[in-house]
Amino acid sequence: MINRLFIPTVMLASLSLAACTQTPNAASNLAFSNNGNYIKVADEDEVYRDKLTYDIQAAGLSPKGQVNVWAEKLVNELVLQNDVLRPDQPLLITTPVMTSDLNVTNELALQLQQGLLTAFHAHEFNLVDLNVATNLRATEQGEFMLSRNWELLRTDLPVSHVLVSTMTLTPEGIVFNARVVNITNNRVLSAVQSFVTASSLSGYLQPSEIIESRDGLLYRHQKRGDSRYTVLGDKQ
Structure with a gap:
């Protein structure tokens, strides 16, 4: 048993x-x-x-391109130079513009703006997205919440600090300057300057042609690349 x-x-x-x-x-x-x-x-x-x-x-982290790495390095220095702005104070990232004309931008600047926003968020800053519309737009092409139409955007954003930046195209690459400004008194809280060679942004920049159209005028150079670089997609 x-x-x-x-x-x-x-x-x-x-x-x-x-x-x-x-x-x-x-x-x-x-x-x-x-x-x-x-x-x-x-x-x-x-x-x-x-x-x-x-x-x-x-x-896996999402893959990063040249522009994203550049944006991270710019923000790292801006954070290092910052003397007043606290991470809990709202910050708005504006679109980089051309130094020669503060009303002109390009595809590279628009992409860099997105990268700067992401890099600042990685440093745990309090960011405000101006392009979020007040209402969702459902269309046959999709559902959209972002807009650049000022009539669809909020006008009462509680923002007193903005990042403004300029860029200049040269025969060697891009000169870039950015600064965080208190818009209540125009005081600069942090600033950064940078130069990037064209070879580091091969997917965005192209050398000048022998015959170049600029501002309605034709320019002839001895060889390709003698003049400043242009951003792919820009109107000549």
């Missing part, structure tokens, strides 16, 4: 032990497939911890 009871008991204990050893690790629930490769989240000694350890290259 004892032997008959002993065998089922041993079998039950073995099954229970197997079930315990096969219990999925809590970290395994976060595993995923990346380009056909099975990526497992690292977990110390394969024991669940409150804080998991991630492999950034495997888990």
